[in-house]
Amino acid sequence: MKNLSSVLPSAQNLLPVESLSEFASRIEREFLTDSAIAVSLYTDNIRIVSDIEISAGGDVSTPIHDALNWKYTRFGHQAKPTLHAAIFLNEDGSPWQGKLSRPRTDAQKDKEQKYETPIGNGSRAYLPTVNRENRRSIANRYGVEVPPPGESFWDWLELHPEIPIIITEGGKKSLCLLSQG
Known part of the structure:
Protein backbone atom coordinates (compact mmCIF):
# COMPACT_ATOMS: atom_id res chain seq x y z
CA MET A 1 0.00 0.00 0.00
CA LYS A 2 1.32 3.41 -0.96
CA ASN A 3 1.92 6.18 1.53
CA LEU A 4 -0.49 9.11 1.00
CA SER A 5 2.43 11.57 0.74
CA SER A 6 3.90 9.57 -2.16
CA VAL A 7 0.60 9.72 -4.03
CA LEU A 8 -0.19 13.33 -3.11
CA PRO A 9 3.06 15.10 -2.24
CA SER A 10 1.14 18.27 -1.50
CA ALA A 11 -1.46 16.62 0.75
CA GLN A 12 -0.87 19.26 3.42
CA ASN A 13 -2.38 21.79 1.00
CA LEU A 14 -5.62 19.80 1.15
CA LEU A 15 -6.03 20.29 4.91
CA PRO A 16 -8.83 22.59 6.03
CA VAL A 17 -7.96 26.25 5.59
CA GLU A 18 -8.11 28.64 8.53
CA SER A 19 -11.10 30.98 8.14
CA LEU A 20 -10.64 34.74 8.11
CA SER A 21 -12.19 35.04 11.58
CA GLU A 22 -9.93 32.26 12.94
CA PHE A 23 -6.89 33.98 11.45
CA ALA A 24 -7.98 37.37 12.82
CA SER A 25 -8.44 35.86 16.31
CA ARG A 26 -5.04 34.15 16.17
CA ILE A 27 -3.28 37.36 15.05
CA GLU A 28 -5.11 39.46 17.64
CA ARG A 29 -4.04 37.05 20.42
CA GLU A 30 -0.46 36.99 19.10
CA PHE A 31 -0.22 40.79 18.95
CA LEU A 32 -2.27 41.87 21.96
CA THR A 33 -1.64 39.10 24.48
CA ASP A 34 1.65 37.50 23.45
CA SER A 35 3.40 40.71 22.29
CA ALA A 36 1.79 43.22 24.73
CA ILE A 37 0.72 45.65 22.01
CA ALA A 38 -1.85 48.28 23.00
CA VAL A 39 -5.28 47.66 21.47
CA SER A 40 -5.34 51.18 19.98
CA LEU A 41 -1.96 50.72 18.26
CA TYR A 42 -3.09 47.34 16.92
CA THR A 43 -6.37 48.67 15.52
CA ASP A 44 -4.70 51.78 14.03
CA ASN A 45 -1.85 49.91 12.32
CA ILE A 46 -2.89 46.35 11.44
CA ARG A 47 -5.38 45.39 8.73
CA ILE A 48 -6.63 41.82 8.39
CA VAL A 49 -7.42 40.98 4.75
CA SER A 50 -8.05 37.99 2.46
CA ASP A 51 -6.39 37.36 -0.88
CA ILE A 52 -9.66 38.04 -2.72
CA GLU A 53 -12.45 40.25 -1.42
CA ILE A 54 -15.79 40.86 -3.11
CA SER A 55 -17.75 44.00 -2.29
CA ALA A 56 -21.54 44.09 -1.91
CA GLY A 57 -21.67 45.51 -5.46
CA GLY A 58 -19.68 42.55 -6.84
CA ASP A 59 -16.37 44.38 -7.31
CA VAL A 60 -13.36 42.12 -6.75
CA SER A 61 -10.17 43.30 -5.07
CA THR A 62 -6.90 41.60 -4.21
CA PRO A 63 -5.67 43.39 -1.06
CA ILE A 64 -2.71 41.11 -0.27
CA HIS A 65 -1.35 41.29 -3.80
CA ASP A 66 -1.93 45.05 -3.91
CA ALA A 67 -0.23 45.65 -0.54
CA LEU A 68 2.80 43.52 -1.38
CA ASN A 69 3.08 44.62 -5.04
CA TRP A 70 2.56 41.04 -6.21
CA LYS A 71 1.23 40.31 -9.68
CA TYR A 72 -2.20 38.73 -9.42
CA THR A 73 -3.00 36.06 -11.98
CA ARG A 74 -6.62 35.07 -12.18
CA PHE A 75 -6.27 31.98 -14.32
CA GLY A 76 -3.27 30.11 -12.92
CA HIS A 77 -2.68 26.42 -13.45
CA GLN A 78 -2.57 25.59 -9.77
CA ALA A 79 -5.32 25.71 -7.18
CA LYS A 80 -4.12 27.42 -4.01
CA PRO A 81 -5.65 27.54 -0.57
CA THR A 82 -7.24 30.76 0.60
CA LEU A 83 -4.69 33.20 1.98
CA HIS A 84 -5.16 35.84 4.67
CA ALA A 85 -2.72 38.48 5.88
CA ALA A 86 -2.13 40.93 8.69
CA ILE A 87 -0.85 44.03 6.90
CA PHE A 88 1.31 46.43 8.93
CA LEU A 89 0.51 50.01 7.91
CA ASN A 90 2.73 53.07 8.11
CA GLU A 91 1.47 56.39 9.42
CA ASP A 92 0.80 57.51 5.83
CA GLY A 93 -1.40 54.42 5.23
CA SER A 94 1.13 52.64 3.01
CA PRO A 95 1.78 48.93 3.66
CA TRP A 96 5.06 48.22 5.40
CA GLN A 97 4.93 44.44 5.73
CA GLY A 98 2.53 41.50 5.78
CA LYS A 99 2.25 38.38 7.92
CA LEU A 100 0.59 35.61 5.89
CA SER A 101 -1.74 32.90 7.18
CA ARG A 102 0.30 30.37 5.19
CA PRO A 103 3.92 31.58 5.07
CA ARG A 104 5.92 30.87 1.94
CA THR A 105 9.06 28.77 2.22
CA ASP A 106 12.31 30.42 1.17
CA ALA A 107 13.74 27.70 -1.08
CA GLN A 108 17.34 28.90 -0.68
CA LYS A 109 17.20 28.82 3.12
CA ASP A 110 14.60 26.01 3.42
CA LYS A 111 12.88 28.18 6.02
CA GLU A 112 9.42 29.68 6.43
CA GLN A 113 9.30 33.35 5.58
CA LYS A 114 7.19 34.74 8.44
CA TYR A 115 6.87 38.26 7.01
CA GLU A 116 6.61 39.62 3.48
CA THR A 117 7.80 43.07 2.44
CA PRO A 118 6.24 44.78 -0.59
CA ILE A 119 8.28 44.11 -3.73
CA GLY A 120 10.47 47.07 -4.56
CA ASN A 121 10.39 48.64 -1.08
CA GLY A 122 13.74 47.39 0.17
CA SER A 123 14.61 47.86 3.83
CA ARG A 124 12.64 50.70 5.36
CA ALA A 125 11.89 51.89 8.85
CA TYR A 126 8.44 51.07 10.18
CA LEU A 127 6.68 54.34 11.00
CA PRO A 128 3.23 53.40 12.35
CA THR A 129 0.46 55.73 13.46
CA VAL A 130 0.95 56.76 17.09
CA ASN A 131 -2.31 57.89 18.70
Whole structure:
Protein backbone atom coordinates (compact mmCIF):
# COMPACT_ATOMS: atom_id res chain seq x y z
CA MET A 1 0.00 0.00 0.00
CA LYS A 2 1.32 3.41 -0.96
CA ASN A 3 1.92 6.18 1.53
CA LEU A 4 -0.49 9.11 1.00
CA SER A 5 2.43 11.57 0.74
CA SER A 6 3.90 9.57 -2.16
CA VAL A 7 0.60 9.72 -4.03
CA LEU A 8 -0.19 13.33 -3.11
CA PRO A 9 3.06 15.10 -2.24
CA SER A 10 1.14 18.27 -1.50
CA ALA A 11 -1.46 16.62 0.75
CA GLN A 12 -0.87 19.26 3.42
CA ASN A 13 -2.38 21.79 1.00
CA LEU A 14 -5.62 19.80 1.15
CA LEU A 15 -6.03 20.29 4.91
CA PRO A 16 -8.83 22.59 6.03
CA VAL A 17 -7.96 26.25 5.59
CA GLU A 18 -8.11 28.64 8.53
CA SER A 19 -11.10 30.98 8.14
CA LEU A 20 -10.64 34.74 8.11
CA SER A 21 -12.19 35.04 11.58
CA GLU A 22 -9.93 32.26 12.94
CA PHE A 23 -6.89 33.98 11.45
CA ALA A 24 -7.98 37.37 12.82
CA SER A 25 -8.44 35.86 16.31
CA ARG A 26 -5.04 34.15 16.17
CA ILE A 27 -3.28 37.36 15.05
CA GLU A 28 -5.11 39.46 17.64
CA ARG A 29 -4.04 37.05 20.42
CA GLU A 30 -0.46 36.99 19.10
CA PHE A 31 -0.22 40.79 18.95
CA LEU A 32 -2.27 41.87 21.96
CA THR A 33 -1.64 39.10 24.48
CA ASP A 34 1.65 37.50 23.45
CA SER A 35 3.40 40.71 22.29
CA ALA A 36 1.79 43.22 24.73
CA ILE A 37 0.72 45.65 22.01
CA ALA A 38 -1.85 48.28 23.00
CA VAL A 39 -5.28 47.66 21.47
CA SER A 40 -5.34 51.18 19.98
CA LEU A 41 -1.96 50.72 18.26
CA TYR A 42 -3.09 47.34 16.92
CA THR A 43 -6.37 48.67 15.52
CA ASP A 44 -4.70 51.78 14.03
CA ASN A 45 -1.85 49.91 12.32
CA ILE A 46 -2.89 46.35 11.44
CA ARG A 47 -5.38 45.39 8.73
CA ILE A 48 -6.63 41.82 8.39
CA VAL A 49 -7.42 40.98 4.75
CA SER A 50 -8.05 37.99 2.46
CA ASP A 51 -6.39 37.36 -0.88
CA ILE A 52 -9.66 38.04 -2.72
CA GLU A 53 -12.45 40.25 -1.42
CA ILE A 54 -15.79 40.86 -3.11
CA SER A 55 -17.75 44.00 -2.29
CA ALA A 56 -21.54 44.09 -1.91
CA GLY A 57 -21.67 45.51 -5.46
CA GLY A 58 -19.68 42.55 -6.84
CA ASP A 59 -16.37 44.38 -7.31
CA VAL A 60 -13.36 42.12 -6.75
CA SER A 61 -10.17 43.30 -5.07
CA THR A 62 -6.90 41.60 -4.21
CA PRO A 63 -5.67 43.39 -1.06
CA ILE A 64 -2.71 41.11 -0.27
CA HIS A 65 -1.35 41.29 -3.80
CA ASP A 66 -1.93 45.05 -3.91
CA ALA A 67 -0.23 45.65 -0.54
CA LEU A 68 2.80 43.52 -1.38
CA ASN A 69 3.08 44.62 -5.04
CA TRP A 70 2.56 41.04 -6.21
CA LYS A 71 1.23 40.31 -9.68
CA TYR A 72 -2.20 38.73 -9.42
CA THR A 73 -3.00 36.06 -11.98
CA ARG A 74 -6.62 35.07 -12.18
CA PHE A 75 -6.27 31.98 -14.32
CA GLY A 76 -3.27 30.11 -12.92
CA HIS A 77 -2.68 26.42 -13.45
CA GLN A 78 -2.57 25.59 -9.77
CA ALA A 79 -5.32 25.71 -7.18
CA LYS A 80 -4.12 27.42 -4.01
CA PRO A 81 -5.65 27.54 -0.57
CA THR A 82 -7.24 30.76 0.60
CA LEU A 83 -4.69 33.20 1.98
CA HIS A 84 -5.16 35.84 4.67
CA ALA A 85 -2.72 38.48 5.88
CA ALA A 86 -2.13 40.93 8.69
CA ILE A 87 -0.85 44.03 6.90
CA PHE A 88 1.31 46.43 8.93
CA LEU A 89 0.51 50.01 7.91
CA ASN A 90 2.73 53.07 8.11
CA GLU A 91 1.47 56.39 9.42
CA ASP A 92 0.80 57.51 5.83
CA GLY A 93 -1.40 54.42 5.23
CA SER A 94 1.13 52.64 3.01
CA PRO A 95 1.78 48.93 3.66
CA TRP A 96 5.06 48.22 5.40
CA GLN A 97 4.93 44.44 5.73
CA GLY A 98 2.53 41.50 5.78
CA LYS A 99 2.25 38.38 7.92
CA LEU A 100 0.59 35.61 5.89
CA SER A 101 -1.74 32.90 7.18
CA ARG A 102 0.30 30.37 5.19
CA PRO A 103 3.92 31.58 5.07
CA ARG A 104 5.92 30.87 1.94
CA THR A 105 9.06 28.77 2.22
CA ASP A 106 12.31 30.42 1.17
CA ALA A 107 13.74 27.70 -1.08
CA GLN A 108 17.34 28.90 -0.68
CA LYS A 109 17.20 28.82 3.12
CA ASP A 110 14.60 26.01 3.42
CA LYS A 111 12.88 28.18 6.02
CA GLU A 112 9.42 29.68 6.43
CA GLN A 113 9.30 33.35 5.58
CA LYS A 114 7.19 34.74 8.44
CA TYR A 115 6.87 38.26 7.01
CA GLU A 116 6.61 39.62 3.48
CA THR A 117 7.80 43.07 2.44
CA PRO A 118 6.24 44.78 -0.59
CA ILE A 119 8.28 44.11 -3.73
CA GLY A 120 10.47 47.07 -4.56
CA ASN A 121 10.39 48.64 -1.08
CA GLY A 122 13.74 47.39 0.17
CA SER A 123 14.61 47.86 3.83
CA ARG A 124 12.64 50.70 5.36
CA ALA A 125 11.89 51.89 8.85
CA TYR A 126 8.44 51.07 10.18
CA LEU A 127 6.68 54.34 11.00
CA PRO A 128 3.23 53.40 12.35
CA THR A 129 0.46 55.73 13.46
CA VAL A 130 0.95 56.76 17.09
CA ASN A 131 -2.31 57.89 18.70
CA ARG A 132 -2.86 60.65 21.27
CA GLU A 133 -2.69 58.31 24.28
CA ASN A 134 0.68 56.85 23.26
CA ARG A 135 2.01 60.28 22.23
CA ARG A 136 1.15 61.56 25.70
CA SER A 137 2.85 58.60 27.37
CA ILE A 138 6.07 59.14 25.37
CA ALA A 139 6.07 62.91 25.92
CA ASN A 140 5.52 62.47 29.69
CA ARG A 141 8.31 59.90 29.94
CA TYR A 142 10.82 62.30 28.37
CA GLY A 143 9.46 65.56 29.79
CA VAL A 144 8.54 67.20 26.50
CA GLU A 145 5.39 68.80 25.14
CA VAL A 146 2.81 66.37 23.79
CA PRO A 147 2.81 66.39 19.98
CA PRO A 148 -0.36 67.92 18.56
CA PRO A 149 -2.96 65.59 17.07
CA GLY A 150 -3.18 65.60 13.30
CA GLU A 151 0.55 66.13 12.84
CA SER A 152 3.01 63.38 12.02
CA PHE A 153 4.38 61.77 15.16
CA TRP A 154 7.59 60.98 13.29
CA ASP A 155 8.11 64.59 12.15
CA TRP A 156 7.59 65.67 15.78
CA LEU A 157 10.04 63.01 17.03
CA GLU A 158 12.70 64.33 14.66
CA LEU A 159 12.50 67.69 16.50
CA HIS A 160 13.23 66.00 19.86
CA PRO A 161 16.73 64.48 19.92
CA GLU A 162 16.37 63.98 23.69
CA ILE A 163 14.01 61.08 22.97
CA PRO A 164 16.07 57.97 22.20
CA ILE A 165 15.32 55.97 19.09
CA ILE A 166 15.42 52.24 19.69
CA ILE A 167 16.06 49.96 16.72
CA THR A 168 14.09 46.71 16.89
CA GLU A 169 14.00 43.56 14.82
CA GLY A 170 10.46 44.00 13.55
CA GLY A 171 7.08 45.67 13.53
CA LYS A 172 5.57 43.80 16.48
CA LYS A 173 8.47 44.79 18.73
CA SER A 174 8.15 48.40 17.55
CA LEU A 175 4.45 48.46 18.39
CA CYS A 176 5.19 46.84 21.78
CA LEU A 177 7.78 49.51 22.65
CA LEU A 178 5.43 52.30 21.58
CA SER A 179 2.74 50.68 23.75
CA GLN A 180 5.06 50.98 26.73
CA GLY A 181 5.74 54.69 26.05
